[in-house]
Amino acid sequence: MAELSTLARPYARAAFEFARERDALAQWSEQLATCAAVSADASVAKLLDNPSYTHEQQAQALNDLCGDATGAEVKNFVRVLAANRRLGLLVEIYALFEQLKSAQEKRVDVEVISAFDLDDATTARLSEALGRKLERDVQVSTSTDSSLLGGVLIRAGDLVIDGSVRGRLNKLAEAMNS
Template sequence: MAKSSSPVSGVAERYAQSLFELARDEGSVDSTESELNAFRDLIEENADFRRLVESPAFTSHEQLAAVSAIVAEVKPSPLVGNFLKVVASNRRLFALAGIAEGFRAMAAAHRGEAEAEVVSAHPLTEEQRGELRDALGSYSGKTISLRESVDPAILGGLVVRIGSRQVDTSLRSKLNSLKLALKEVG
């Protein structure tokens, strides 16, 4: 189960947990994750759907009708289709992105995977990605997937977050530490 410190709300976490248990029982965790990700992407990419999901102005009946039409067109698995209809009828569509994120985390844990957030000053090469993945995998005992971002402000090095741990080897942090040490001396 996702930790309470995760960005997933309690409502989203409960729905994600329920869906995960159903998907696990029917052996469809990977396909359910993929379908949820498609709906999360639809929220991000389609302003009209995002408005339907996020706006409290729509009634549960209107949300259910819209989701039912989308489900009929997209034809996801019965589990995901029915789940989306339940979420809409309970007026919880606003939590759909969080549900997808919570489900993704539970599915990754189920597969023995962990995600590491990596911030670097420059894009990593394939060789660097492989070495980092191997090092983090041996540290955590899990298969690691990397979520990378580039921030030139760190100047060099890496900032790596895996679970609740963070390792900051950035040049910016080292310079800030040196700056503080020099202030204490002077």
């Protein structure tokens, strides 16, 4: 995956800078999401990887499938990707674009996994505390995993906070084995 990120990064950065200069981050985000979702479909991915089609035909097919959901600028971006044989990177480009957009907006999506359902008050307090720590606007999504035994596992981008009982037991086992 690191190789895909490396290949996709300049395209994501170029799209981000272009959209930011035109104050169109939200529109580009939506349109890139559409392109990424369409290109991720198995039958479309097969067409985009088929060397018997020219890059113009591949770009045209993807743009036709996206239809009116994408504007002229994004359609041109798809043509540039096709010309450089990078249409297969659209999902990764979209993910990197969203990271750049979140950093620009000082926003972070946080996933909280707990052993039991968290009530709204606890989620709000957790969101507030994480917002202070990360100095960002925090969007919290919660899920449950009964294998954690207790505590929570928090993921915010590259940051992982493992406050679960399972995580603590694993650390204890490693300490005892070394």
